Amino acid sequence: MNFSAVVVAAGSSTRAGPGAPKPWRSLGGRPILRWSVEALSRAGAREIIVVTAPERTADADEALAGLAGWKAVAGGATRAESVQAGLAALAPSDEEAVLVHDAARPFVTSAHVQSLLVALAEADGAVPALPVADTLKRGVDIVAETVSRDGLWRAQTPQAFRLRTLRQAYGAWPADAEPTDDAAVVERAGGKVALVPGDPLLMKLTYPEDFAMAEQLAGGRRIVRTGFGVDAHRWGPGEAVWLCGVKIDHDQTLVGHSDADAGLHALTDAILGAIGEGDIGEHFPPTDPQWKGASSDRFLVHAAKLVAAKGGSILNVDVTLICERPKIRPHRDAMRARLAELLALPLDRVSVKATTTEGMGFTGRGEGLMAQAVATVETPA
Ligand SMILES: Nc1ccn([C@@H]2O[C@H](COP(=O)(O)OP(=O)(O)OP(=O)(O)O)[C@@H](O)[C@H]2O)c(=O)n1
Numbered sequence: 001m002n003f004s005a006v007v008v009a010a011g012s013s014t015r016a017g018p019g020a021p022k023p024w025r026s027l028g029g030r031p032i033l034r035w036s037v038e039a040l041s042r043a044g045a046r047e048i049i050v051v052t053a054p055e056r057t058a059d060a061d062e063a064l065a066g067l068a069g070w071k072a073v074a075g076g077a078t079r080a081e082s083v084q085a086g087l088a089a090l091a092p093s094d095e096e097a098v099l100v101h102d103a104a105r106p107f108v109t110s111a112h113v114q115s116l117l118v119a120l121a122e123a124d125g126a127v128p129a130l131p132v133a134d135t136l137k138r139g140v141d142i143v144a145e146t147v148s149r150d151g152l153w154r155a156q157t158p159q160a161f162r163l164r165t166l167r168q169a170y171g172a173w174p175a176d177a178e179p180t181d182d183a184a185v186v187e188r189a190g191g192k193v194a195l196v197p198g199d200p201l202l203m204k205l206t207y208p209e210d211f212a213m214a215e216q217l218a219g220g221r222r223i224v225r226t227g228f229g230v231d232a233h234r235w236g237p238g239e240a241v242w243l244c245g246v247k248i249d250h251d252q253t254l255v256g257h258s259d260a261d262a263g264l265h266a267l268t269d270a271i272l273g274a275i276g277e278g279d280i281g282e283h284f285p286p287t288d289p290q291w292k293g294a295s296s297d298r299f300l301v302h303a304a305k306l307v308a309a310k311g312g313s314i315l316n317v318d319v320t321l322i323c324e325r326p327k328i329r330p331h332r333d334a335m336r337a338r339l340a341e342l343l344a345l346p347l348d349r350v351s352v353k354a355t356t357t358e359g360m361g362f363t364g365r366g367e368g369l370m371a372q373a374v375a376t377v378e379t380p381a
């Protein structure tokens, strides 16, 4: 059976943590979007509409360079709107099959496509689905009830329909409701949707931890890298100091071009060091007036985004602040929490420690504060 495809890639990747939106991240050395488009093309798709965020349509040229038979169009605010933008752009006849697929499910194969097309011959739609294997609970904090999992399935993509069926079903879908998949739209219009055996490999990359697993499945070798960062700032007149993203009342402040948060600067350098991306001064030159008084939060988030852009993830970070005053211990938990928030890491992967130098050296004499940090990162080899 002839088929075309709509690959939706216009989501905001909110749950995926810092970094580029999922379709543009690297997996096994290729943009995630490219995996699906290549696979659908290999499976014989006559035309593939790639639906991207409006500002990203041009990025598809780079991500899909060398591939033929695709066209990028701008998506909408919801997945359903993006799917409809893709359907509107498809040229083939209404009778042709269309596969709607999430770019966030990179491991689609020709075998998946074939089993869906076979099932579609006898139905109005076909979805790959896996039986629910875990016990289901309903509740908030406390279990209100255990829900029977009999007959429940986890629907994946691609989902197959005839173009006319899907277009008409979307036309009849109520404007004030949002479907979570395309089969739901056809079901509501009275269509018969076949369940086809799903595949764990059709998993949707949703949360930060999904990417390391996907990288392993992609066969990419991953390596662990460590970076080290140091920063020091001089004490000057002031009433508060920023350390590890937390403002502490103090009878002095650290002097610097930005907010002089030596903890964040050392940690930013540690992360940049781990991925071979130079140092903070190269990314945010102290001579550039736009960084005057800047919150150092953004430097750290920038470094974390560079890690994600390489398909990597930060494993753990450890910061040591070296000063006689202020006492760090009362603020340590707040600092850890802030770093964990900025890096989207669990708390137990973030450490903040402090020490004095027992009166020795520039920190001991109270001339300045020093911070040291290490970051461990894993990336594709
Ligand atoms: N307005 C939207 C929303 C989602 N999608 C696409 O729908 C697929 C499934 O969505 P999901 O994995 O939830 O992606 P996001 O919406 O990007 O993620 P999040 O909900 O975490 O922001 C993704 O390929 C996503 O790019 C889309 O094209 N347009």
Ligand SMILES: C[C@](O)(CO)[C@H](O)COP(=O)(O)O
Pocket: 079, 102, 154, 155, 156, 157, 180, 181, 182, 204
């Ligand atoms: C379409 C879908 O992939 C089927 O499982 C899923 O519903 C999309 O998930 P979202 O997170 O609600 O966009």
